[in-house]
Amino acid sequence: MSTVDVLFYLLSAFAIVSATMVLISKNPIHSVLWLILVFFAISGHYILLNAQFLAIVNIIVYAGAIMVLFLFVIMLMNIKKDAEPQKQLLVKLTGVIAGGSLLTLLIAVVKQTAQIQDKQVLLKEGTIGLIHPLGKALFTDYVIPFEISSILFLSAMVGAVIIGKK
């Protein structure tokens, strides 16, 4: 087993354990911190896939901006640890069973699909994840969606301020 395989399994186990801890934690702040760890694990996967630009953007935007916003809102509300009313055990059990059935069904479909049986992912090679090709594509083929996204940000900012001011 090569180093890349070991890294893949380590990062995957790390991501899944952290994602489970997001659900199990009673304290919302702990959930946020575990979710940041999930995002770091996913960034590690991006680096493994040689998508370096997306790895950095994932850390800056998700772990840096979005999760800080979540943390800020939770601390603003001053939610107490046991204040969250729990769902009934039956409802929780139903949710877990539904999610597990979804996972089992999808894995069964993936295992049986013939088209992806021998497809390999190109790890740590390939240049499409670097900044130069991505920037070139973003500012030539995708320049209109890029500009539209700036309008989206403007409208989201205005919307957030208007909702927050009421």
Place this chain on the structure above:
Amino acid sequence: MSIQYYIILCLTLFSIGVVGVLTRRNAIIVFMCIELMLNAVNLLLVAFSKMYHGAALQSAANTTAGIDAQIFVFFIMVVAAAEVSVGLAIIVMMYRNTHSVDINFLNRLKN
């Protein structure tokens, strides 16, 4: 690395997000689980992009095939950032009106 391992990893993360949405009652945690599902999809898109790129490299040396998926991931992150700012504003407004972030409180919307 076979693509199947990546698909199974992303499906697991996605299902954990689904279970979180179904079992928790704190609106912020539900929102975080939605972010988790978005990230699982992003990882799968990048994995498929590298799979397609590896197959295209066999025939042409200097190809940029598969770059579209990474651009899509970038736009998904952009939209997620905008969505989070509006969503958290709505949650803050709900907390100000009801002094709780319990999503069961919102079932009054059906009347």
